[in-house]
Amino acid sequence: MEQMQINPSVSSSILNEDVYGLAFHHRFQWEEAQQSYVILFPEGMVKLHGGAGEVIKRLDGKVTVADVTADLKLTFPDAVGIEADIIGMFELGLSKGWLRKI
Amino acid sequence: MTQASLGKSVVQKEIHAAQNNGVAANITHTQPLWLLAEVTYRCPLHCAFCYNPTDYDKHTQNELTTEQWIDALRDARKLGAIQLGISGGEPLLRDDIEDIVIEAKRLGYYSNLITSGVGLTEKRIKAFKDGGLDHIQLSMHDITEEINNFITNTKTFELKKKVAAMIKDHGYPMVLNVVMHRYNIGHIKEILEMAEALGADYIELANTQYYGWSLVNRNQLMPLKEQVDHAEAVTNAFRADPNNKMKVFFVVPDYFSDRPKKCMNGWGEVFMIVTANGDVLPCHSARVLPNMQFPNVREKGLEWAWKDSPAFNKYRGDSWMKEPCRSCSEKENDLGGCRCQAFLLSGDAETADPVCSKSPHHHLIEKAIEDSKNPVLSAQPIVFRNDKNSKKIIAGEFNDRVDEFHALP
Numbered sequence: 001m002e003q004m005q006i007n008p009s010v011s012s013s014i015l016n017e018d019v020y021g022l023a024f025h026h027r028f029q030w031e032e033a034q035q036s037y038v039i040l041f042p043e044g045m046v047k048l049h050g051g052a053g054e055v056i057k058r059l060d061g062k063v064t065v066a067d068v069t070a071d072l073k074l075t076f077p078d079a080v081g082i083e084a085d086i087i088g089m090f091e092l093g094l095s096k097g098w099l100r101k102i
Numbered sequence: 103m104t105q106a107s108l109g110k111s112v113v114q115k116e117i118h119a120a121q122n123n124g125v126a127a128n129i130t131h132t133q134p135l136w137l138l139a140e141v142t143y144r145c146p147l148h149c150a151f152c153y154n155p156t157d158y159d160k161h162t163q164n165e166l167t168t169e170q171w172i173d174a175l176r177d178a179r180k181l182g183a184i185q186l187g188i189s190g191g192e193p194l195l196r197d198d199i200e201d202i203v204i205e206a207k208r209l210g211y212y213s214n215l216i217t218s219g220v221g222l223t224e225k226r227i228k229a230f231k232d233g234g235l236d237h238i239q240l241s242m243h244d245i246t247e248e249i250n251n252f253i254t255n256t257k258t259f260e261l262k263k264k265v266a267a268m269i270k271d272h273g274y275p276m277v278l279n280v281v282m283h284r285y286n287i288g289h290i291k292e293i294l295e296m297a298e299a300l301g302a303d304y305i306e307l308a309n310t311q312y313y314g315w316s317l318v319n320r321n322q323l324m325p326l327k328e329q330v331d332h333a334e335a336v337t338n339a340f341r342a343d344p345n346n347k348m349k350v351f352f353v354v355p356d357y358f359s360d361r362p363k364k365c366m367n368g369w370g371e372v373f374m375i376v377t378a379n380g381d382v383l384p385c386h387s388a389r390v391l392p393n394m395q396f397p398n399v400r401e402k403g404l405e406w407a408w409k410d411s412p413a414f415n416k417y418r419g420d421s422w423m424k425e426p427c428r429s430c431s432e433k434e435n436d437l438g439g440c441r442c443q444a445f446l447l448s449g450d451a452e453t454a455d456p457v458c459s460k461s462p463h464h465h466l467i468e469k470a471i472e473d474s475k476n477p478v479l480s481a482q483p484i485v486f487r488n489d490k491n492s493k494k495i496i497a498g499e500f501n502d503r504v505d506e507f508h509a510l511p
Contacts, residue, residue, distance in 0.1 A: 043351065
């Protein structure tokens with residue numbers, strides 16, 4: 001059976017059933033002084049927009065991409081078409097080495 | 103102390119990383135995101151390229167106490183500091199780094215021990231791991247024992263390899279820093295292969311920048327432009343090979359550029375240093391600048407230092423700029439370069455960094471490059487970084503080596 005992607009219009013290697021976690025030696029935390037989530041790693045850090053932080057916050061090493069998407073839609077019922085943004089965040093996180101596939 | 107966090111290296115990396123889709127385009131300005139704690143100027147190594155001040159001997163007897171460091175960490179954290187570098191000299195010469203690490207973890211810092219490896223034992227690394235230290239950056243010098251021992255003026259080659267293995271064994275990411283100069287730049291391919299074989303996750307190839315001891319030894323250390331170009335080509339080829347997983351940072355040498363570095367990503371923008379004696383600085387060598395009084399943590403707090411002190415405000419923004427910077431279309435790219443380099447070389451702290459080809463003092467850089475090729479000048483002995491030479495420099499005994507600079511490097 002062909003594997004379904006969350007948003008078929010987006011060509012992506014991110015699959016519904018994939019589980020992602022933070023890459024080794026990376027740390028994710030809320031920064032009060034910045035009012036934003038950050039990812040910290042050797043020699044660098046990134047400050048995340050609210051939406052990106054909401055995705056990464058949910059990665060506990062068990063939830064699938066589909067779980068994250070469902071939970072975000074439930075939490076933010078007014079946000080329209082967030083699937084593509086969520087996939088985009090996974091893709092960016094993987095390409096930058098912030099995330100790893102579990 | 104390596105040249106890990108000079109200039110573009112650490113600060114701009116963060117900026118580069120932060121300019122991507124999905125991530126805030128701009129970091130929050132005027133928050134000291136990076137705190138560098140130069141906890142001691144004492145060091146068992148004597149590296150010719152060290153950027154610590156040549157008069158550091160004045161500051162080896164008046165180091166901050168553990169409690170003062172913990173207060174500084176707490177206050178900087180309140181101002182927004184997240185990345186903590188524990189550096190020196192050799193920080194492991196203090197026996198309270200374990201306490202500092204525990205406090206850093208409690209406060210939520212991402213902490214980094216920047217070390218030569220000398221003094222790192224199984225017992226201490228275990229305490230660091232238990233205490234929550236996030237990573238260790240180890241300085242390496244060459245693939246050959248000969249060059250390692252020569253440039254550091256110590257016999258530390260075998261020790262560094264043992265320490266690298268210890269770092270790996272304890273589950274730390276391995277971050278290597280190699281300062282590049284005339285003596286090792288030709289070995290760059292072998293250095294990369296060695297790092298890969300050691301299992302390094304990151305390597306920083308930091309071309310020497312000329313401050314402190316490295317400025318005194320500039321004629322002896324500077325490579326040829328062709329050597330730098332070759333090193334960069336080798337680095338790019340290494341990066342392009344998909345079999346190589348190690349992340350490589352190549353810090354370009356500004357003397358061979360047409361435009362200066364955006365030093366520290368701007369004065370007082372994201373970077374704060376607290377030195378061994380408690381001085382609070384916006385960059386490593388700021389104390390060379392004239393008519394400046396830098397705050398000290400023993401007097402007023404870090405909040406005053408960062409937000410209100412005249413020193414931290416002096417070169418924020420661009421209102422201090424002179425021509426040709428003031429009307430330059432590229433001024434936002436580099437903010438006129440490095441104030442310390444401008445002063446050390448030209449005697450004017452507010453002029454364009456002489457590295458810039460538009461600078462009226464650019465001939466000073468061209469002359470420095472020519473001097474480094476002069477066999478008579480480059481045959482002068484290296485002044486190694488040690489207490490004896492620091493005392494001599496303070497006493498004026500090396501004036502012939504520093505006369506051309508407008509402050510003691």
